[in-house]
Amino acid sequence: MRVVVLGAGISGLSTATLLRQRGDDVILVSAHPTEATTSHLAAAVWFPTAAAPADKVASWGSTTYDVLAAEAARGVPGVVMRESLVVYREEPGPQPWAAAVGDIRPARSDELPAGYTHGLRFAVPLVEMPTYLPWLYRQYIDGDGQQEVRRIEHLGELLDLQPDVIVNCAGLAAGKLVGDSSTYPIRGQIVRVANPGLAMSMRDESHPAGRAYVHPRTNDCILGGTLDAGAWDTTVDDEITRSIISRCSDLIPALADAEVIEALVGLRPGRPEVRLERDEQLLPGVPVVHNYGHGGSGITLGWGCAADAVRACG
Numbered sequence: 001m002r003v004v005v006l007g008a009g010i011s012g013l014s015t016a017t018l019l020r021q022r023g024d025d026v027i028l029v030s031a032h033p034t035e036a037t038t039s040h041l042a043a044a045v046w047f048p049t050a051a052a053p054a055d056k057v058a059s060w061g062s063t064t065y066d067v068l069a070a071e072a073a074r075g076v077p078g079v080v081m082r083e084s085l086v087v088y089r090e091e092p093g094p095q096p097w098a099a100a101v102g103d104i105r106p107a108r109s110d111e112l113p114a115g116y117t118h119g120l121r122f123a124v125p126l127v128e129m130p131t132y133l134p135w136l137y138r139q140y141i142d143g144d145g146q147q148e149v150r151r152i153e154h155l156g157e158l159l160d161l162q163p164d165v166i167v168n169c170a171g172l173a174a175g176k177l178v179g180d181s182s183t184y185p186i187r188g189q190i191v192r193v194a195n196p197g198l199a200m201s202m203r204d205e206s207h208p209a210g211r212a213y214v215h216p217r218t219n220d221c222i223l224g225g226t227l228d229a230g231a232w233d234t235t236v237d238d239e240i241t242r243s244i245i246s247r248c249s250d251l252i253p254a255l256a257d258a259e260v261i262e263a264l265v266g267l268r269p270g271r272p273e274v275r276l277e278r279d280e281q282l283l284p285g286v287p288v289v290h291n292y293g294h295g296g297s298g299i300t301l302g303w304g305c306a307a308d309a310v311r312a313c314g
């Protein structure tokens, strides 16, 4: 089949890669290079956040966990398994994401920061997207995938490429391109600091000042973050930067003095539910497979959604 995939973020690149692997003729169309996508900016730790429906998120997340863990094991650039600690101020109860993670144990009291009573220890994939996305793109191109840089205003413009199927992986813009008004931005601000020697991720999803997470990477450490549904403003808010550093310092005091490299803002592609389905109505004679609306979980769900999108192509 001849398949046009719109979007070169994680959703489009993973879908295009799997289509090429099964032998389809694939053209990846994108307005931006990979480094200008939301995917490039993501903290990119496996952890389901702001995505639904729960049963499918569990299944897509589990598939993606396994793919990324296998990539980490074989040394794919940018992918590592990161020891992690989630901390709580009260008994957390069962966590919906735990089944995919497998090995998980309660944290010992000597592993908890001051003020916390409970914690969970496990390992999850952490993906350094500025390394991984270009690698994935190169794999796709080297596997004879085609690409075209082009901005479109509506999906029908892609019919000039004579596709048998179009896959819509345009992230936050996807809804507008197909008349789906249920999509919305979920603004996220994060802070890159110099890594003060950390090797473990830590997060508090219920910090009173807003969620707090710390993800050490090779050359920096990502501190987060905000999750503001409906907010379109992509300018950095210095007050938010200070709050993020302050609440992350409650988890790891050394972060209070860490050198700030930069603060970043991205808009996650929000939708009440991920849209992953085959649409025969939108364009005359050419089916469209939608794969968008992953909220704060595009990297967490990417390979699982891509596999379903490929199946939906027929």
Ligand SMILES: Cc1cc2nc3c(=O)[nH]c(=O)nc-3n(C[C@H](O)[C@H](O)[C@H](O)COP(=O)(O)OP(=O)(O)OC[C@H]3O[C@@H](n4cnc5c(N)ncnc54)[C@H](O)[C@@H]3O)c2cc1C
Pocket (backbone or CB within 6 Å): 006, 007, 008, 009, 010, 011, 012, 029, 030, 031, 032, 033, 037, 038, 039, 040, 041, 042, 043, 044, 045, 046, 047, 150, 151, 152, 153, 169, 170, 171, 172, 173, 174, 177, 187, 188, 189, 190, 225, 265, 266, 267, 268, 269, 291, 292, 293, 294, 295, 296, 297, 298, 299, 300, 301
């Ligand atoms: C601060 C922050 C932290 C995050 N942390 C995590 C995390 O830890 N774990 C996790 O799983 N997720 C995380 N996310 C969410 C994740 O980044 C997104 O869910 C994911 O990047 C969505 O990927 P996508 O490929 O669907 O869209 P995008 O990466 O936005 O790619 C969309 C593509 O569509 C193309 N496109 C759009 N409009 C057009 C058009 N009109 N014409 C042509 N091309 C077009 C773009 O050029 C781009 O190539 C985070 C997001 C943010 C902002």
